[in-house]
Amino acid sequence: MSDRRSQILDAAAVLIAEHGFTSTSVDDVIKAAKLSGKSHFYHYFKSKDELGYEVLNRQFERFSERGLAVLREPMIDPLERLNLFIDSVVALQAESGGRRGSPFGNLAAELADAHEGFRVRIEAVFERWASQIRSLLWEARPQLQDDVDAVRLSRFIIAALEGAVLMTRVKRDMAVLEGIAFDLKRFIAMHGRDALVVPVVRTFE
Amino acid sequence: MSDRRSQILDAAAVLIAEHGFTSTSVDDVIKAAKLSGKSHFYHYFKSKDELGYEVLNRQFERFSERGLAVLREPMIDPLERLNLFIDSVVALQAESGGRRGSPFGNLAAELADAHEGFRVRIEAVFERWASQIRSLLWEARPQLQDDVDAVRLSRFIIAALEGAVLMTRVKRDMAVLEGIAFDLKRFIAMHGRDALVVPVVRTFE
DNA sequence: ATATAATAGGACCGTACGGTCCTAAAAGCA
DNA sequence: TGCTTTTAGGACCGTACGGTCCTATTATAT
Numbered sequence: 001m002s003d004r005r006s007q008i009l010d011a012a013a014v015l016i017a018e019h020g021f022t023s024t025s026v027d028d029v030i031k032a033a034k035l036s037g038k039s040h041f042y043h044y045f046k047s048k049d050e051l052g053y054e055v056l057n058r059q060f061e062r063f064s065e066r067g068l069a070v071l072r073e074p075m076i077d078p079l080e081r082l083n084l085f086i087d088s089v090v091a092l093q094a095e096s097g098g099r100r101g102s103p104f105g106n107l108a109a110e111l112a113d114a115h116e117g118f119r120v121r122i123e124a125v126f127e128r129w130a131s132q133i134r135s136l137l138w139e140a141r142p143q144l145q146d147d148v149d150a151v152r153l154s155r156f157i158i159a160a161l162e163g164a165v166l167m168t169r170v171k172r173d174m175a176v177l178e179g180i181a182f183d184l185k186r187f188i189a190m191h192g193r194d195a196l197v198v199p200v201v202r203t204f205e
Numbered sequence: 206m207s208d209r210r211s212q213i214l215d216a217a218a219v220l221i222a223e224h225g226f227t228s229t230s231v232d233d234v235i236k237a238a239k240l241s242g243k244s245h246f247y248h249y250f251k252s253k254d255e256l257g258y259e260v261l262n263r264q265f266e267r268f269s270e271r272g273l274a275v276l277r278e279p280m281i282d283p284l285e286r287l288n289l290f291i292d293s294v295v296a297l298q299a300e301s302g303g304r305r306g307s308p309f310g311n312l313a314a315e316l317a318d319a320h321e322g323f324r325v326r327i328e329a330v331f332e333r334w335a336s337q338i339r340s341l342l343w344e345a346r347p348q349l350q351d352d353v354d355a356v357r358l359s360r361f362i363i364a365a366l367e368g369a370v371l372m373t374r375v376k377r378d379m380a381v382l383e384g385i386a387f388d389l390k391r392f393i394a395m396h397g398r399d400a401l402v403v404p405v406v407r408t409f410e
Numbered sequence: 411a412t413a414t415a416a417t418a419g420g421a422c423c424g425t426a427c428g429g430t431c432c433t434a435a436a437a438g439c440a
Numbered sequence: 441t442g443c444t445t446t447t448a449g450g451a452c453c454g455t456a457c458g459g460t461c462c463t464a465t466t467a468t469a470t
Binding site for chain 2: 417419
Binding site: 018019020022023099101105106108109110112113114119122123126149151152153155156158159160161162163164166167169170171176179180182183184186187190 | 223224225227228304306310311313314315317318319324327328331354356357358360361363364365366367368369371372374375376381384385387388389391392395
């Protein structure tokens with residue numbers, strides 16, 4: 001992969017993270033990546049959409065290496081890894097003061113309805129993410145209660161984090177994310193075999 | 206408030222819910238509301254942004270009457286009201302097969318960075334929403350553990366729902382929302398005075 | 411009856427955008 | 441040396457968009 005291509009993808013990633021995909025014009029990308037003009041850009045990418053797809057791919061790869069990686073650390077207790085992962089999400093958002101948001105969630109909300117090509121790719125991202133959490137939960141099985149539903153729990157974790165990051169961005173306040181991260185850890189701990197249980201969903205007559 | 210104005214706001218609400226604010230053009234709104242032309246539209250609204258603000262306002266009012274209302278029902282047990290509210294969110298999404306998403310979360314993700322005017326208005330929406338949940342939690346105080354943090358819990362509930370709705374929209378699968386709603390209810394139940402329970406966040410060696 | 415607001419419809423403007431095309435100079439490689 | 445890729449830069453096109461302006465006609469309320 002050529003140097004120039006990476007440069008373009010990096011520049012585009014920043015712009016898209018800051019302003020969204022639709023609001024980022026090809027000319028903006030050209031300026032940010034210091035290209036000579038449109039033809040220079042279209043020498044590397046066949047369309048703006050293709051650029052977007054590749055940026056999304058890269059974002060997930062980065063996230064997989066830098067964030068999700070801890071989920072696979074074999075020397076650490078699985079449930080502890082999950083806590084560390086949640087902490088890493090908080091830390092990542094802290095870098096931008098909670099202003100950046102999730103590169104996946106942002107695109108999802110922006111394009112899920114309008115652009116099928118993006119929708120399926122974002123769906124795949126969430127699925128791969130969920131799948132890594134499921135593996136971890138499977139590994140943590142001996143420490144978990146028998147009736148833990150890994151599919152449901154993995155989705156819950158992702159939804160809570162995505163929602164938290166979104167609210168944090170709107171309120172411009174990291175405390176929102178920190179609080180939710182704290183509660184999310186408690187919710188996970190509640191599934192431990194040693195957690196003295198927990199009522200099933202209560203019914204009020 | 207004139208009839209025509211409402212008509213325009215309703216049409217715009219649908220379009221914005223379907224395609225987002227940016228992707229909804231004034232001409233689209235004109236066509237959907239069967240106006241005669243641009244001047245007809247600008248007779249009622251001074252700009253597209255103003256239209257957007259009013260639509261957002263209306264969406265929250267509707268949500269407050271139709272969704273949040275149950276939180277205030279004085280004859281029902283407070284915690285049960287919370288469960289009913291969560292069910293109503295699920296039911297509302299079910300109407301569109303989970304495709305609609307949250308009118309607030311969608312706008313938030315689309316415009317939080319790009320458009321300060323919307324950002325502050327969306328922030329206000331989340332705040333009003335959280336405040337209603339906080340009131341309910343205060344009312345439910347006798348049934349809750351003493352250390353329940355209403356601010357934190359109310360944010361958690363909103364974040365989980367917003368994240369759930371977003372993921373559901375991406376996956377086009379109501380089961381996602383249903384599962385998360387189920388877990389969310391369990392999490393809330395965990396704060397009950399009668400819940401035996403529950404480890405504080407675990408520390409590993 | 412008269413003023414005001416609502417409806418109708420079209421011309422127009424400036425700007426931005428994604429994308430194409432064309433020419434030509436450097437750079438890299440065989 | 442030649443051939444291909446990369447860089448450079450500009451002209452151009454069609455379309456879409458938010459917004460303004462202008463002219464009329466029809467309702468509505470005072």
